[in-house]
Amino acid sequence: xxxxxxxxxxxxxxxxxxxxxxxxxxxxxxxxxxxxxxxxxxxxxxxxxxxxxxxxxxxxxxxxxxxxxxxxxxxxxxxxxxxxxxxxxxxxxxxx
Amino acid sequence: xxxxxxxxxxxxxxxxxxxxxxxxxxxxxxxxxxxxxxxxxxxxxxxxxxxxxxxxxxxxxxxxxxxxxxxxxxxxxxxxxxxxxxxxxxxxxxxxxxxxxxxxxxxxxxxxxxxxxxxxxxxxxxxxxxxxxxxxxxxxxxxxxxxxxxxxxxxxxxxxxxxxxxxxxxxxxxxxxxxxxxxxxxxxxxxxxxxxxxxxxxxxxxxxxxxxxxxxxxxxxxxxxxxxxxxxxxxxxxxxx
Numbered sequence: 001x002x003x004x005x006x007x008x009x010x011x012x013x014x015x016x017x018x019x020x021x022x023x024x025x026x027x028x029x030x031x032x033x034x035x036x037x038x039x040x041x042x043x044x045x046x047x048x049x050x051x052x053x054x055x056x057x058x059x060x061x062x063x064x065x066x067x068x069x070x071x072x073x074x075x076x077x078x079x080x081x082x083x084x085x086x087x088x089x090x091x092x093x094x095x096x
Numbered sequence: 097x098x099x100x101x102x103x104x105x106x107x108x109x110x111x112x113x114x115x116x117x118x119x120x121x122x123x124x125x126x127x128x129x130x131x132x133x134x135x136x137x138x139x140x141x142x143x144x145x146x147x148x149x150x151x152x153x154x155x156x157x158x159x160x161x162x163x164x165x166x167x168x169x170x171x172x173x174x175x176x177x178x179x180x181x182x183x184x185x186x187x188x189x190x191x192x193x194x195x196x197x198x199x200x201x202x203x204x205x206x207x208x209x210x211x212x213x214x215x216x217x218x219x220x221x222x223x224x225x226x227x228x229x230x231x232x233x234x235x236x237x238x239x240x241x242x243x244x245x246x247x248x249x250x251x252x253x254x255x256x257x258x259x260x261x262x263x264x265x266x267x268x269x270x271x272x273x274x275x276x277x278x279x280x281x282x283x284x285x286x287x288x289x290x291x292x293x294x295x296x297x298x299x300x301x302x303x304x305x306x307x308x309x310x311x312x313x314x315x316x317x318x319x320x321x322x323x324x325x326x327x328x329x330x331x332x333x334x335x336x337x
Contacts (some may be wrong), residue, residue, distance in 0.1 A: 087136070089278065093281070095266065
């Protein structure tokens, strides 16, 4: 069984999912990609928006009742991803 | 006077240059680990940072004591400062150098012991009370060894050799588990330090061994620096969600 992901690893997985989709992703896709429940993803997204790591953009599309929401990674979010990768590499290298 | 190290005369002072490089590298690694601790709030990063700070402090005391020992102008200044306490002839020179050697050894051994603990235990290490009491016991033993080493200096290098051997073994196991080239580099870095400390044990036989030991120690720290720079420059994606 895989180990439980830490809070930071969950944030990393969310941001990585957005980056892997070219920096933009629909919330439903993000939920599946990051393997989180709707409730949990929303709570994490609120935190990430607050910290400026992601933005939510709304587009109005024809044939749709409400606006189409997309989650977009910010420069700060990309910086966090790079920092987290370095941290993971350091952890692996030094056996931490 | 107590002979701190069996340094070849021509090498006096140069060893301090090599040790300064080691000190800077140790502080760089400690600072990076501390940064991760601030981000992650996991104790293992704080302990790892502390281990390298201890090694840097050990280097610092060696630089201070040997600097005074090697360079006459500095020795005169130190003698002047200490004159009111020590008397006109710096009568307690032996005591001063013994204290300096103790302050070099204790943090070095403490740092190596922490590295051993960190490299050995599973992920949840150093969280539980009984592990902290174990560390307390080892700290006591290290202080004891440091005191004894003041009278028979090679006890220090013998102890550090044992600790480094265990650290190398742990990093080798770690490399077998993850196959990461940086882990292999870290293992080689500690292997070089181990070789250096083995030479230091036998330095009383031939002072030239001190030179080779210092060079190997520097090589070990340079390999750590190489690993550090590769980690800092790391941009690859290793695990995709």
